[in-house]
Structures are given as structure tokens and as C-alpha cells.
Amino acid sequence: MLSLLAIIIIFISNNFTIISASSRLQFNQINSESDTAYTNFINSSCQVTKYADLCYQTLAPYAATIHINSLELANAALTVSLKSAKSTSKVVRELSKGRDLSMRDGQAVADCLENMSDSVDEMKKSMAEMKDLDGPEFDDKMGNVKTWVSAALTDEDTCMDGFEDNDGKMKETIRGYILKVAELTSIALSLITNISST
Ligand SMILES: *[C@@H]1O[C@H](CO)[C@@H](O)[C@H](O)[C@H]1NC(C)=O
Ligand SMILES: *[C@@H]1O[C@H](CO)[C@@H](O)[C@H](O)[C@H]1NC(C)=O
């Protein structure tokens, strides 16, 4: 009698495990279906940018917050670009420290850091504006964001131009870093332009 009861208990608890395992499986399936929808949205939106691969690669990690929202997508792109501009400025500053730079190189680095700092400010301003888009001034505000992000991109280009005439390894290194930031900013600008024109 006792062993029959034990068998029944084992049977019930086994069944329970199976049921809960299968419902968990279903839940995971639903989750992965929406994940695919989210990453597909990011991928197709990225096709309007000049750097579709870099766009997808840097923004797919934000799928859980972007879902299928183009404003969230643009916001994530700005976040990524701003972070990259900040960390790049730091790297450029470190690179130029403790080196015997020629006067011309030193001036190019100083100008570049100035331009990058402007670029960071413009992107910060843009992100603040994008947090407050409700209301009738949506188009004006998006227009501001577009202007500022475009100015940020110009600043980054200007920084790279400063190294055009300078030969050497440092020029190449710094250009490489800034180029990456400029690509990320260009992606953000395209995604923002895409919103304001739809
Ligand atoms: C993104 O979209 C492009 C063009 O439609 C496609 O070729 C590519 O395989 C897609 N990539 C991913 C990761 O979905
Ligand atoms: C904006 O992007 C969507 C895809 O995400 C595309 O269907 C639409 O045509 C784009 N609009 C413009 C104006 O580029």
C-alpha cells in the first residue's frame, strides 16, 4: 500500500515536471520568436544606413529595449555613438601624453580634442531633446536633433582632416579611432533622418 502511494506520488511529480518543462519550452519559443522579430527590425532599419553591418552589430545587443520602435532604435544608436566619442577622446588624449610630438602633431591633437568635445556636447544635447518629443513640436525637435547630430559628424570629420598632412603612425592610429566614431555617428544620423521623413 505504501509502495503504491509512492508510485502515485512519483507519477504525479514526474508528470508535473514534464508539464512544467513543456510550458517552459513554449515560453522560450515565444521569446525567441519575438527576439527574431526585434533583430529583423534592427537589421532592416540598418539597411538605410551607409554602414549596415556595423549598424546591426552594434545595435542588435539593444534589441530587448528597441523592440520594433524606430525612436528607441535611433536613441540606442546615439547612445553607442556618444559612448564611442567619449572613450575615443580619452584614448586620443592618452596617446598624445608623454610623447615628443612635433609642434604640428601637438596642435592637430589639441584641435581634434576640441572638435571631439563639441561633438560629445552636441550628441548629449540631442539625446536630451529626444527624451522630450511628446507634443506638437515633434517635427521641430527632430529637426534640432538632426542639425546637432549632423554638426557632431562635421566635428569628427574636421578632427580627421587635421591629421591629413601629418605623416606617421600616430596619425593613422588616431584617424582609425575617429573614423569608427564618425561611422557610428553617421548611422545615428541616418536612423534619425529616417524617422523625421516618415
Ligand atoms: C540582414 O538583411 C540583409 C539584407 O536583407 C540580409 O542579407 C542579411 O542576411 C540580414 N542579416 C541578419 C543578421 O539577419
Ligand atoms: C525608413 O525605414 C524604413 C525601414 O525601417 C523604410 O521602410 C522606409 O522607407 C524608410 N524611410 C525613408 C524616408 O527612408
Ligand SMILES: *[C@@H]1O[C@H](CO)[C@@H](O)[C@H](O)[C@H]1NC(C)=O
Ligand atoms: C575644430 O577645432 C578647431 C580648434 O579649436 C577650430 O578652429 C575649428 O573651427 C573646429 N572645427 C569645427 C567644425 O568646429
